Amino acid sequence: MMDYKTLFETMGRQAKTAAFDMQKASTKMKNDVLARVADILEADMATILTANEEDMKHAVANGVPPVMMDRLQLTEDRIRQMALGVRQVIDLPDPIGECMERTARPNGIRIEKRRVPLGVIAMIYEARPNVTIDAAVLCLKTGNAVILRGGKEAMASNRALVAVLRRALKESGLPEDAVQLVEVTDREAVSDLLRQRAYIDVVIPRGGAGLIRRIVEESRIPVIETGSGVVHIYVDKEADPAKVVPIVINAKTQRPSVCNAAETLLVHREAVDTILPDVIDALIKAGVHLYGDEAIQRLTAAAMPATEESWYTEYNDLVMNCRVVDSLEEAIDHINRYGTKHSECIITENKATADTFMRDVDASSVYVNASTRFTDGFEFGYGAEIGISTQKLHARGPMGLPALTSYKFLVYGDGQTRG
Known part of the structure; x- marks a missing residue:
């Protein structure tokens, strides 16, 4: 030896x-x-x-x-x-x-x-x-x-x-x-x-x-x-529908194998009927396998039941968790419990909501209305990382x-x- x-x-x-x-x-x-x-x-x-x-x-x-x-x-x-x-x-x-x-x-x-x-x-x-x-x-x-x-x-x-x-x-x-x-x-x-x-x-x-x-x-x-990235996107009740699908699809599918790719989608309950169906449809068309809570499973038969382990998982693949939350605070609590302090995103047009999210989420990079895929030395202007x-x-x-x-x-x- x-x-x-x-x-x-x-x-x-x-x-x-x-x-x-x-x-x-x-x-x-x-x-x-x-x-x-x-x-x-x-x-x-x-x-x-x-x-x-x-x-x-x-x-x-x-x-x-x-x-x-x-x-x-x-x-x-x-x-x-x-x-x-x-x-x-x-x-x-x-x-x-x-x-x-x-x-x-x-x-x-x-x-x-x-x-x-x-x-x-x-x-x-x-x-x-x-x-x-x-x-x-x-x-x-x-x-x-x-x-x-x-x-x-x-x-x-x-x-x-x-x-x-x-x-x-x-x-x-x-x-x-x-x-x-x-x-x-x-x-x-x-x-x-x-x-x-x-x-x-x-x-x-x-x-x-x-x-x-x-x-x-x-x-x-x-x-x-x-490195390890259990990354979330939270779609607020005041999100602009035109921004949601492009951001979610980019963050999940542009290069799913990297650490800044999104793994979990959180959606405010008041955005379920107006925004979530288009997002789910776009994810499925992109070949993303879904795990969801009961609200997500009622919305689409394509979602398998999410377990406690699901929320902690970094898939690095075309797999995504989805959950409906009742408030901004519930979204932040979920992220701070299951996240890895890497990159987190909120999609909203409400500045006060965005400011609260930016302040209270514990992560190295926190985004408003932009894909988490930008967490990168080159994109931040540092050259290689x-x-x-x-x-x-x-x-x-x-x-x-x-x-x-x-x-x-x-x-x-x-x-x-x-x-």
Whole structure:
């Protein structure tokens, strides 16, 4: 049996050394690396696609569900989009060294609070090869080193993509070990990775609720929780019917496999007769399988009975829960009970109602009259994202460059001593 403890201690030590070099790299040096990454992605497209085809064949043979196949597959267009995302990160301001605060004390001491890299980040994620590039690029731009542990389903793709990243680092004169890939597929090995507190500064899991729960429970390293999305849309009694169907259909069906797709539809009882039939009809025509409460089941025979477990479920598929509520307060209570603090939406023309919803719903992103699919680093103007944080400490919502930094205080004196 492989000695995982030694393996991860070695990787952690290499990453820590690389992080010291990365924190000294200038913005130009880091941007040069990213430019090389984008160029090599496009130049080596055939190699990357061949590796991805290997993963896709294994996925078919192993009966991987269609929703996971969509996440796993790379195409020429998706690789071009990766390269475009990398170039967009180049254009973003480098947060490292930014002065966040500056104060002068009465005794003459001057204090500056400046952004610095986090150090070494361990990224643990499932079968989405694009995350390999997104995560590494954001880490490199912010002067961090990263250890990547993707799902076994994407191993060949991730090897090819990490080879691109390490080649770009080497050609740019920065340490290759600023990006490392865990090639061990044994799930038990993750436990040893999560013990490397001496070398790793933070762990970011990105994937389903089970993965995130395991990382949070086992890690001895601080964790930033991301991803799991039991997302709701509440249709208020004063919703504009013309807005409801487009928003609901987009949020549920535009890409159901992602974490910002809607999973539950809540409808005010006074909107049932006027709005809900059109929504149900549109969902069924879009191929969405429905689970509903008794009121929904009376409205359509297509809805299966919803259980308590249904309300907690992130389907990542063309499946949706539907429930009728008697008030705004009941909708908010449902969301705060079953939601995962990711993204929530209200459709209403009543500003006071919208304001109450925005204030009282506990989530990282709260919408009025817009699809939840906009919860995304690119859509928020951050370029690529490393994940969507659903917690409240350090970072919340789409995590762009500033979320991958910490800060330190620089104190300037002229001989002062404390009495």
